[in-house]
Amino acid sequence: MRRADPTMTRRAALGLATRGAVAAAGAGALARASAAVAQTPGSEAPVLSRGRTKVVVLGSHGGQQETQLTGANLRCGTSVLIDVAGELLVVDCGVGSLHRLVEAGYDANQVRHVLVTHHHQDHTADLGNFAGFGWASGPNGGDPRRRMDLYGPTGTRAYERGYKLLAGLSIADQEGPLGQVPTFRAFARWHEFRPPKRGRRLLSTSRFTVHAIRVTHGGMPSVGYRVRTPDLDLVFSGDRGYGRDRFASFARGADAMFHEIIDRELVVRTLRAQGATSGFIRHLIEDHCSPDEAGRTATAAGVETLVLYHLIPANPGITDDAWRSMVQPQFGGRIVVSRDLQVV
Numbered sequence: 001m002r003r004a005d006p007t008m009t010r011r012a013a014l015g016l017a018t019r020g021a022v023a024a025a026g027a028g029a030l031a032r033a034s035a036a037v038a039q040t041p042g043s044e045a046p047v048l049s050r051g052r053t054k055v056v057v058l059g060s061h062g063g064q065q066e067t068q069l070t071g072a073n074l075r076c077g078t079s080v081l082i083d084v085a086g087e088l089l090v091v092d093c094g095v096g097s098l099h100r101l102v103e104a105g106y107d108a109n110q111v112r113h114v115l116v117t118h119h120h121q122d123h124t125a126d127l128g129n130f131a132g133f134g135w136a137s138g139p140n141g142g143d144p145r146r147r148m149d150l151y152g153p154t155g156t157r158a159y160e161r162g163y164k165l166l167a168g169l170s171i172a173d174q175e176g177p178l179g180q181v182p183t184f185r186a187f188a189r190w191h192e193f194r195p196p197k198r199g200r201r202l203l204s205t206s207r208f209t210v211h212a213i214r215v216t217h218g219g220m221p222s223v224g225y226r227v228r229t230p231d232l233d234l235v236f237s238g239d240r241g242y243g244r245d246r247f248a249s250f251a252r253g254a255d256a257m258f259h260e261i262i263d264r265e266l267v268v269r270t271l272r273a274q275g276a277t278s279g280f281i282r283h284l285i286e287d288h289c290s291p292d293e294a295g296r297t298a299t300a301a302g303v304e305t306l307v308l309y310h311l312i313p314a315n316p317g318i319t320d321d322a323w324r325s326m327v328q329p330q331f332g333g334r335i336v337v338s339r340d341l342q343v344v
């Protein structure tokens, strides 16, 4: 896979992204790509955050970090932060999301709850980092009661074992000679569950109530989440194929839906040109939602606001208006095309 040249100017990078991503695509995709505009993180007024609840998109990119699909104007991997009066919950931990958290003005040791939708790497690349750096950063010797609860479907225990193995020397050093308390085991509490066919409550505090439901995503155990705070009621699709789960009814009555989205035409043509395997292309087509399908899901759920995240591709040449116009035939409410560090 080609890597971005760090010396490349943004204009040149956009050109590469446009050529790479759209080379084999049709005139419609070319028209969308040619309308590339500068995107300023956080420049819009928040549409959801209210009361004591603030929602920050840490990473808006779906899938792998393919240079030819994204250009140098990279988005980080899927991740959303919900801050209720200083109690932090993160949904998914895609690559780069820990850095985005810090850019947003927070520190890993402030994160109290982590929810993982499934164990594809574009959702978990920084999961161990959230646990490890949450444990190690901040007042690591000052409060032995500190803890982080990490929830995820089948595969979470294996991830926990793997992380403890790869970070084992560091953990042993920090707990031993460096005298860090509490122990990593006492700090990071991992909770694996089987994806439930009907909504199931996972946790409840004075600031968060979280339910999970199984969503269909190929052979990968996957869930969507519903997160209620005193001010907001939000649902997150994670990754899902359309029409084979109860996600829309699970989401009914929520204030807003975060839903993944894929521009199939552009992605398929690009990946074919790159020689991707048919299995990988089929996964992208069948196990993710098109703009029509994301719009239909939001309409079926009756939400007022649809926040598009996990954008595939995250090519900066696809403007917010282009994404919106693809969804609008199926959804008449407010559509937010999220970007990294946006306070929604």
Ligand SMILES: [Zn+2]
Binding pocket: 062, 063, 120, 122, 123, 239, 310
């Ligand atoms: Zn994904």
Ligand SMILES: [Zn+2]
Binding pocket: 118, 120, 217, 220, 239
């Ligand atoms: Zn996935």
